[in-house]
Amino acid sequence: xxxxxxxxxxxxxxxxxxxxxxxxxxxxxxxxxxxxxxxxxxxxxxxxxxxxxxxxxxxxxxxxxxxxxxxxxxxxxxxxxxxxxxxxxxxxxxxxxxxxxxxxxxxxxxxxxxxxxxxxxxxxxxxxxxxxxxxxxxxxxxxxxxxxxxxxxxxxxxxxxxxxxxxxxxxxxxxxxxxxxxxxxxxxxxxxxxxxxxxxxxxxxxxxxxxxxxxxxxxxxxxxxxxxxxxxxxxxxxxxxxxxxxxxxxxxxxxxxxxxxxxx
Numbered sequence: 001x002x003x004x005x006x007x008x009x010x011x012x013x014x015x016x017x018x019x020x021x022x023x024x025x026x027x028x029x030x031x032x033x034x035x036x037x038x039x040x041x042x043x044x045x046x047x048x049x050x051x052x053x054x055x056x057x058x059x060x061x062x063x064x065x066x067x068x069x070x071x072x073x074x075x076x077x078x079x080x081x082x083x084x085x086x087x088x089x090x091x092x093x094x095x096x097x098x099x100x101x102x103x104x105x106x107x108x109x110x111x112x113x114x115x116x117x118x119x120x121x122x123x124x125x126x127x128x129x130x131x132x133x134x135x136x137x138x139x140x141x142x143x144x145x146x147x148x149x150x151x152x153x154x155x156x157x158x159x160x161x162x163x164x165x166x167x168x169x170x171x172x173x174x175x176x177x178x179x180x181x182x183x184x185x186x187x188x189x190x191x192x193x194x195x196x197x198x199x200x201x202x203x204x205x206x207x208x209x210x211x212x213x214x215x216x217x218x219x220x221x222x223x224x225x226x227x228x229x230x231x232x233x234x235x236x237x238x239x240x241x242x243x244x245x246x247x248x249x250x251x252x253x254x255x256x257x258x259x260x261x262x263x264x
Contacts, residue, residue: 006232015129019136019178029148036175036192038068039172042065043065046059046063048060048100049064052099056124056128072088116184116238133181190246193247194224197246199212219249
């Protein structure tokens with residue numbers, strides 16, 4: 001379980017979990033779950049294009065994530081965020097299907113991009129994920145208080161820190177970068193579950209924002225660690241366990257919240 005390729009899996013999954021758990025807290029607080037679903041799926045055409053061109057998939061993911069941020073931020077000026085995210089999602093899925101059709105590895109590419117290949121992470125990918133993860137967390141730390149303030153009250157945040165549209169660009173950028181580094185590990189479909197499940201549970205377990213953020217990160221790490229161990233023992237896909245355990249976190253949070261409400 002701790003051979004070289006498995007060690008890479010443990011390390012990169014832990015890094016992705018830390019980023020996903022931290023960013024997921026703000027995704028839930030800002031009610032941006034659909035954007036967290038649309039951006040990873042919108043980034044996977046970048047990986048398909050990178051495979052077609054013979055360059056790093058991580059580079060393609062970052063480029064298309066940036067395009068997703070620009071598209072959603074521009075489109076939501078006249079529409080709600082959900083509508084803008086849906087439009088980007090539809091367009092990017094169409095482009096991704098076309099690019100995968102041009103490649104000679106259609107089935108394999110779809111599986112890897114949608115469900116991840118954590119057990120096939122190379123040393124080069126590990127370094128790239130680590131570097132981008134540090135960037136994402138650094139920007140998140142820099143804007144954490146502003147993002148939290150705006151999630152509590154947009155009017156108050158606007159008066160305190162200026163135009164919220166700029167902060168929205170920052171948030172979408174952090175979310176896109178987090179998605180780009182997580183797609184190769186847990187897949188475009190499961191980034192959403194790893195961000196939302198643990199973060200939703202954390203908010204139910206404590207009403208203190210920074211403590212909830214820490215709990216979200218801890219639950220995300222526990223989810224990927226348990227998923228890798230169970231996958232190794234059962235020979236079932238890692239993605240299956242990530243999805244199931246993330247959903248279990250959410251259910252546990254709901255049950256805990258319901259129990260607290262009844263006790264009160």
